[in-house]
Amino acid sequence: MFTTRAATVEDIKAITDIYNEAVLTTDATFDLEPKTEEEQRAWLDSHDSMHPVLMAEQDGAVIGWASLSEWSSRFAYVATAEISLYVKEEFRGKGAGRKLMEDIMREGERVGLHTVLARIVTGNAVSIHLHESVGFERVGIMREVGEKFGRTLDVLLMQRIY
Numbered sequence: 001m002f003t004t005r006a007a008t009v010e011d012i013k014a015i016t017d018i019y020n021e022a023v024l025t026t027d028a029t030f031d032l033e034p035k036t037e038e039e040q041r042a043w044l045d046s047h048d049s050m051h052p053v054l055m056a057e058q059d060g061a062v063i064g065w066a067s068l069s070e071w072s073s074r075f076a077y078v079a080t081a082e083i084s085l086y087v088k089e090e091f092r093g094k095g096a097g098r099k100l101m102e103d104i105m106r107e108g109e110r111v112g113l114h115t116v117l118a119r120i121v122t123g124n125a126v127s128i129h130l131h132e133s134v135g136f137e138r139v140g141i142m143r144e145v146g147e148k149f150g151r152t153l154d155v156l157l158m159q160r161i162y
């Protein structure tokens with residue numbers, strides 16, 4: 001069974017390791033180089049009370065995380081966030097992503113966000129399915145905006161309004 005809880009500074013290593021696994025092995029993130037723990041610490045620090053970060057655990061061990069991050073520092077975007085979620089490779093396909101998705105979206109509503117955006121590479125059928133299943137709609141496709149592993153990539157922009 002998967003549980004979630006708020007992230008703390010103690011989770012920096014796990015957040016970094018899980019993210020870097022996705023950087024190096026997937027096109028889910030357009031980062032090409034692994035992040036340092038210092039960079040991820042600054043990233044976590046940038047999340048205030050309106051921008052939750054959740055850790056997923058199984059039997060007390062961290063297996064994934066999800067965040068609602070600031071979409072833009074321009075103030076009119078104050079109630080708009082962008083979602084990210086990552087599950088350790090060996091735990092994917094077992095329901096942890098769904099648990100993280102449902103819990104982080106509930107948190108977003110609780111903290112008073114108005115809308116959540118998602119940028120998803122068009123080949124990521126699992127992520128697109130997961131987002132659609134909790135009410136995200138397709139806004140449009142940004143064509144040929146990324147290059148990773150020798151391929152040019154399109155990105156689907158999705159949105160849920162609370």
Ligand SMILES: CC(C)(COP(=O)(O)OP(=O)(O)OC[C@H]1O[C@@H](n2cnc3c(N)ncnc32)[C@H](O)[C@@H]1OP(=O)(O)O)[C@@H](O)C(=O)NCCC(=O)NCCS
Nearest residue numbers: 028085086087092093094095096097098120125126127129
């Ligand atoms: C995307 C990710 C977070 C999903 O987490 P997960 O634990 O693997 O997902 P779950 O097992 O909870 O759910 C997978 C869902 O996708 C469905 N699914 C599996 N394969 C699928 C496919 N090929 N096409 C569509 N849906 C698929 C499953 O049936 C399940 O849906 P359901 O709950 O309605 O039955 C995880 O795979 C991951 O970390 N991937 C790499 C990073 C990533 O892509 N992050 C998202 C960036 S936008």
